[in-house]
Amino acid sequence: MTLYNIALIGFGGVNRALAELIATKNPLWERDLGFRLNIVAVSDLYLGSVISPNGLDAKTLVEANFAKGGFGQLSGGSAEADNETIIKTAPADIIVEATFTNPKDGEPAVSHCRWALQSGKHVVTTNKGPVAIAAQELKALAKANGVHFEYEGSVMSGTPVIRMAEKTLAGAEVKGFEGILNGTSNFVLGRMEGGLDFATAVKEAQILGYAEADPTADVEGFDVRLKVVILANELLGASLKPEEVTCTGISKLSPSDIENAKAANNRWKLIGSAVRNEDGTVTGSVSPKQLPFEHPLAGVNGATNAVSLNTELLGSVTITGPGAGRIETAYALLSDIVAIHKAQTAAATKEAA
Numbered sequence: 001m002t003l004y005n006i007a008l009i010g011f012g013g014v015n016r017a018l019a020e021l022i023a024t025k026n027p028l029w030e031r032d033l034g035f036r037l038n039i040v041a042v043s044d045l046y047l048g049s050v051i052s053p054n055g056l057d058a059k060t061l062v063e064a065n066f067a068k069g070g071f072g073q074l075s076g077g078s079a080e081a082d083n084e085t086i087i088k089t090a091p092a093d094i095i096v097e098a099t100f101t102n103p104k105d106g107e108p109a110v111s112h113c114r115w116a117l118q119s120g121k122h123v124v125t126t127n128k129g130p131v132a133i134a135a136q137e138l139k140a141l142a143k144a145n146g147v148h149f150e151y152e153g154s155v156m157s158g159t160p161v162i163r164m165a166e167k168t169l170a171g172a173e174v175k176g177f178e179g180i181l182n183g184t185s186n187f188v189l190g191r192m193e194g195g196l197d198f199a200t201a202v203k204e205a206q207i208l209g210y211a212e213a214d215p216t217a218d219v220e221g222f223d224v225r226l227k228v229v230i231l232a233n234e235l236l237g238a239s240l241k242p243e244e245v246t247c248t249g250i251s252k253l254s255p256s257d258i259e260n261a262k263a264a265n266n267r268w269k270l271i272g273s274a275v276r277n278e279d280g281t282v283t284g285s286v287s288p289k290q291l292p293f294e295h296p297l298a299g300v301n302g303a304t305n306a307v308s309l310n311t312e313l314l315g316s317v318t319i320t321g322p323g324a325g326r327i328e329t330a331y332a333l334l335s336d337i338v339a340i341h342k343a344q345t346a347a348a349t350k351e352a353a
């Protein structure tokens with residue numbers, strides 16, 4: 001059995017959900033996956049930071065209702081979020097980065113990942129900023145330091161799309177993709193179709209833990225734009241930057257636009273897509289589209305996401321599943337840790353042979 005010490009950077013919905021899973025599922029993971037997780041540090045902008053080399057009790061962390069700066073009351077704690085010290089000095093094998101996504105330059109999460117990889121620590125993250133903006137640099141840094149940079153949750157929450165496409169569909173030759181890649185906007189469109197107003201629908205998505213800290217990113221398409229960049233760069237070998245992807249969100253759609261679409265047996269969906277052109281360049285876009293009810297993506301409702309990959313050898317392959325949610329996204333982090341564990345175990349077995 002392997003014990004992985006982990007440090008949580010950001011203690012909001014997703015990392016709190018991971019702590020919740022750790023509190024109950026370690027025995028199951030030990031039996032079925034061959035490892036346990038031990039939280040040795042946490043740092044959060046609001047709560048402060050704490051290092052405990054022997055491990056913090058996950059249940060207490062989740063259940064204690066800490067006030068602002070509350071980690072300062074804990075042994076080894078401070079009321080300030082000293083991310084750099086935590087990342088560089090906590091005795092962690094894996095840094096779990098789940099702070100706010102910054103769609104402009106990915107900071108400070110890019111620096112968090114950089115510090116971790118430079119310190120020889122694996123990084124797992126659901127933060128789209130570092131992946132869309134600095135994946136090449138961070139992957140190279142991971143390789144140079146013999147550690148992993150994993151980010152399955154950065155596109156469709158816990159629904160596997162990156163590894164599915166890269167591993168299970170290897171050789172199928174992905175030529176392009178289109179999909180619903182934002183749970184909040186899809187949820188909001190569905191609620192508006194049911195007669196709810198835009199602002200109330202966005203509030204509901206926030207309460208359910210789907211929305212970004214600033215939901216503008218969801219409804220203006222900036223979140224989908226990052227995901228289009230991540231998928232295009234991973235699956236189509238592109239090197240797109242977010243500003244190269246055209247982007248229109250759903251905020252300008254009025255109740256009458258929604259009603260008119262419905263009357264024509266259509267439904268609005270926010271579609272993110274990318275295609276490899278004949279000259280080898282890749283073009284990406286984000287925009288609301290009216291799809292006929294019978295279109296495969298028209299029936300994808302709520303915070304569910306779906307992406308259809310257009311492949312040379314298999315035609316269209318659609319992956320669908322939860323695209324947002326606290327526990328669902330914490331699962332993505334677990335799946336990244338499973339991937340690291342499998343790779344480490346395989347490397348150790350090879351070395352021993």
Ligand SMILES: NC(=O)c1ccc[n+]([C@@H]2O[C@H](COP(=O)([O-])OP(=O)(O)OC[C@H]3O[C@@H](n4cnc5c(N)ncnc54)[C@H](O)[C@@H]3O)[C@@H](O)[C@H]2O)c1
Pocket residue numbers: 009010011012013014015043044045046047081083098099100101108126127128153154157209210211212213323324325326329
């Ligand atoms: N919630 C989802 O469904 C979902 C799905 C996929 C990806 N993500 C991504 O995962 C990340 C976390 O999502 P969440 O729902 O937990 O967000 P959240 O807003 O609930 O939590 C973010 C936490 O990070 C903390 N934080 C922000 N900046 C920080 C900094 N510089 N240093 C330390 N702490 C900082 C905040 O105080 C907050 O507690 C985001 O990047 C989000 O885009 C979320």
Ligand SMILES: N[C@@H](CCO)C(=O)O
Pocket residue numbers: 154155157181182183184185210211212218223323324325
């Ligand atoms: N806010 C995002 C979270 C998942 O990346 C969404 O609603 O899809």
